[in-house]
Amino acid sequence: MFTLAEENYLKAIFHLENEFQGEISTNAIAESMETKPSSVTDMIQKLAEKKLLTYKRYKGVQLTGSGKKVAAGVIRKHRLWEVFLVEKLSFHWDEVHEIAEQLEHIQSEELIIRLDKFLGSPDFDPHGDPIPDKHGVLKRTEKKILSEIDKNQKGVCVGVKESSPEFLQYLDKKKISIGTKIYVLGKEFFDGSMIIQVGSEQFFISHKIAENLYVQTQE
Amino acid sequence: MFTLAEENYLKAIFHLENEFQGEISTNAIAESMETKPSSVTDMIQKLAEKKLLTYKRYKGVQLTGSGKKVAAGVIRKHRLWEVFLVEKLSFHWDEVHEIAEQLEHIQSEELIIRLDKFLGSPDFDPHGDPIPDKHGVLKRTEKKILSEIDKNQKGVCVGVKESSPEFLQYLDKKKISIGTKIYVLGKEFFDGSMIIQVGSEQFFISHKIAENLYVQTQE
DNA sequence: TTATATTTTTAGCCTTGTCTAAAAAAATTA
DNA sequence: TAATTTTTTTAGACAAGGCTAAAAATATAA
Numbered sequence: 372m373f374t375l376a377e378e379n380y381l382k383a384i385f386h387l388e389n390e391f392q393g394e395i396s397t398n399a400i401a402e403s404m405e406t407k408p409s410s411v412t413d414m415i416q417k418l419a420e421k422k423l424l425t426y427k428r429y430k431g432v433q434l435t436g437s438g439k440k441v442a443a444g445v446i447r448k449h450r451l452w453e454v455f456l457v458e459k460l461s462f463h464w465d466e467v468h469e470i471a472e473q474l475e476h477i478q479s480e481e482l483i484i485r486l487d488k489f490l491g492s493p494d495f496d497p498h499g500d501p502i503p504d505k506h507g508v509l510k511r512t513e514k515k516i517l518s519e520i521d522k523n524q525k526g527v528c529v530g531v532k533e534s535s536p537e538f539l540q541y542l543d544k545k546k547i548s549i550g551t552k553i554y555v556l557g558k559e560f561f562d563g564s565m566i567i568q569v570g571s572e573q574f575f576i577s578h579k580i581a582e583n584l585y586v587q588t589q590e
Numbered sequence: 591m592f593t594l595a596e597e598n599y600l601k602a603i604f605h606l607e608n609e610f611q612g613e614i615s616t617n618a619i620a621e622s623m624e625t626k627p628s629s630v631t632d633m634i635q636k637l638a639e640k641k642l643l644t645y646k647r648y649k650g651v652q653l654t655g656s657g658k659k660v661a662a663g664v665i666r667k668h669r670l671w672e673v674f675l676v677e678k679l680s681f682h683w684d685e686v687h688e689i690a691e692q693l694e695h696i697q698s699e700e701l702i703i704r705l706d707k708f709l710g711s712p713d714f715d716p717h718g719d720p721i722p723d724k725h726g727v728l729k730r731t732e733k734k735i736l737s738e739i740d741k742n743q744k745g746v747c748v749g750v751k752e753s754s755p756e757f758l759q760y761l762d763k764k765k766i767s768i769g770t771k772i773y774v775l776g777k778e779f780f781d782g783s784m785i786i787q788v789g790s791e792q793f794f795i796s797h798k799i800a801e802n803l804y805v806q807t808q809e
Numbered sequence: 810t811t812a813t814a815t816t817t818t819t820a821g822c823c824t825t826g827t828c829t830a831a832a833a834a835a836a837t838t839a
Numbered sequence: 840t841a842a843t844t845t846t847t848t849t850a851g852a853c854a855a856g857g858c859t860a861a862a863a864a865t866a867t868a869a
Contacts, residue, residue: 376856397817410857412818417855429817429864459678460704473696479689485679595826616847629827631848636825648834648847 375476378445379404380414381423382475384434385442394431443507449475450496450503451486457497458490464497464548465539498539499530499549499585515588517553518563518581525554526586533583541580546570553586594695597664598623599633600642601694603653604661613650662726668694669715669722670705676716677709683716683767684758717758718749718768718804734807736772737782737800744773745805752802760799765789772805 373381383404387395397415401408419426423438434442452474456462462470484505487493494510495501501510514529528551531538542548547569556573557566563578592600602623606614616634620627638645642657653661671693675686703724706712713729714720720729733748747770750757761767766788775792776785782797 374855398815406856407858408817409819409859413856416818456701460701460708462700462704466700470696470698470701473698474693477689477692479692481681481685482675482679482689485681489679593825617845625826626828627847628829628849632826635848 372478373441376414377418377421377423378441378476380411380418381434381438381442382445382449384424384432385439385446388434394433396431400432440507443503443509445475447503447505447507448477448483450500451483451490451493453496453498454490454493454502455486463539463543465534465536465543467497468534495530495549497549498534499528513587514585516582517555517584517586518565518578520555520586520588522555522558524588525552526588527552528584529587530585531583532585538580538583542584545574545576546572547584553584591697592660595633596637596642597660597695599630599637600653600657600661601664601668603643603651604658604665607653613652615650619651659726662722662728664694666722666724666726667696667702669719670702670709670712672715672717673709673712673721674705682758682762684753684755684762686716687753714749714768716768717753718747732806733804735801736774736803736805737784737797739774739805739807741774741777743807744771745807746771747803748806749804750802751804757799757802761803764793764795765791766803772803 380400383400384395387399387403391399397408397411400415401411404411415424415426415432418424418438419432422435423441424432424434426432449471452471453467456467456470457464487505493502499514501512503509512529515526516532517526517528520526528547528549530549531542547553551569554568555565556568559565563581565576565578565581566573567576599619602619603614606618606622610618616627616630619634620630623630634643634645634651637643637657638651641654642660643651643653645651668690671690672683672686675681675689676683681689706724712721718733720731722728731748734745735751736745736747739745747766747768749768750761766772770788773787774784775787778784782800784795784797784800785792786795
């Protein structure tokens with residue numbers, strides 16, 4: 372079907388389109404993939420020929436319907452494998468990304484159908500990110516960034532924006548994971564830091580932490 | 591560590607060494623990998639430089655200790671994944687080879703340690719082939735080819751030599767799988783065909799079938 | 810608007826792994 | 840032993856995917 376490199380480009384562009392809006396620049400792709408802009412130009416020209424994205428010189432790219440579908444398929448596989456690694460093989464949520472990065476390229480429709488069933492057709496991966504369905508459709512969740520929650524409000528942690536091992540390990544130390552209830556006890560306007568309560572513990576978190584945690588507010 | 595192509599060559603050579611003995615010819619490798627002898631020469635020169643095998647021009651190759659270890663590691667991964675596919679995802683034994691062919695190249699020590707544990711540290715794959723241990727050591731089993739079993743003797747099917755879907759499907763139709771007891775009721779010297787009993791059924795099998803079934807005779 | 814800076818593309822080269830065609834070595838046959 | 844066939848290697852080419860350096864287009868500043 373598609374080469375490993377092609378799949379990785381499509382995935383990266385898909386993520387960029389969801390993060391920002393409109394067309395995506397060559398440089399943005401290069402940066403997100405840790406490669407050189409000239410390599411990106413080469414590849415997007417190939418992907419444009421295959422109608423996976425539209426591309427005009429100097430004007431950036433935009434995924435076509437089929438490009439989006441391929442990308443969502445890769446992301447579906449990535450996230451299902453992450454669920455497998457955490458739920459079945461007892462990996463910790465900060466250890467699974469690299470392995471899933473490889474597993475996402477295994478080619479077999481049937482494998483993913485069966486893996487999904489085996490895992491009970493999960494809707495979210497261990498970081499709280501939604502798993503695209505078999506048609507590539509992402510369930511949109513009403514999640515907010517913790518830093519946007521007001522004083523005296525509460526939310527349930529539903530995901531993380533950043534998923535570096537360092538950050539995930541910090542969250543573990545503070546006993547924060549998917550499903551954890553967080554109360555905002557105080558908020559400092561000057562630097563965006565917060566005092567929050569998790570379980571029976573109250574502690575301080577910086578703006579940097581608060582802006583990388585997704586919560587769902589309960590009505 | 592090693593590239594996909596390197597791993598595949600090492601694996602193919604490892605299998606050839608176990609099947610025949612002594613040094614392995616360029617042509618034999620090319621045939622087993624469905625590639626051209628010139629490509630094989632290129633690759634074995636690279637592998638020789640990396641000390642994964644010894645090679646003298648026109649004299650064939652032989653895996654070194656480390657070459658064998660790498661190959662056994664790949665085979666271990668292949669067979670563990672096959673067990674996973676059959677036991678956990680309910681694949682049929684004739685459907686798993688191609689997928690395992692991809693999964694065997696996933697790089698993660700920890701993944702295999704945990705997968706092995708999750709599967710209950712199996713010793714054999716769904717075709718009855720032994721799974722090398724973490725040091726690359728293969729349990730040798732005392733298996734014979736069914737065609738070598740004498741009249742009025744019985745054996746338990748422990749594996750297959752050939753594992754094409756066609757052959758495995760034939761075996762299914764005849765209700766033969768790993769663990770099935772087989773009685774040799776008659777044997778024709780002219781063409782090597784046999785009359786066997788499986789469960790309550792008695793039927794004829796050709797020499798071609800009999801020479802591709804491994805059985806363990808019971809004493 | 811012109812000059813400067815940034816972004817993007819092009820051109821050319823490299824590596825991996827493959828191939829075909831031709832040359833060289835080894836094995837076989839007469 | 841000489842001639843022929845088979846096997847193996849070498850030489851040269853190609854595609855994928857990456858890189859650097861330079862050119863071209865666009866954006867920004869004076």
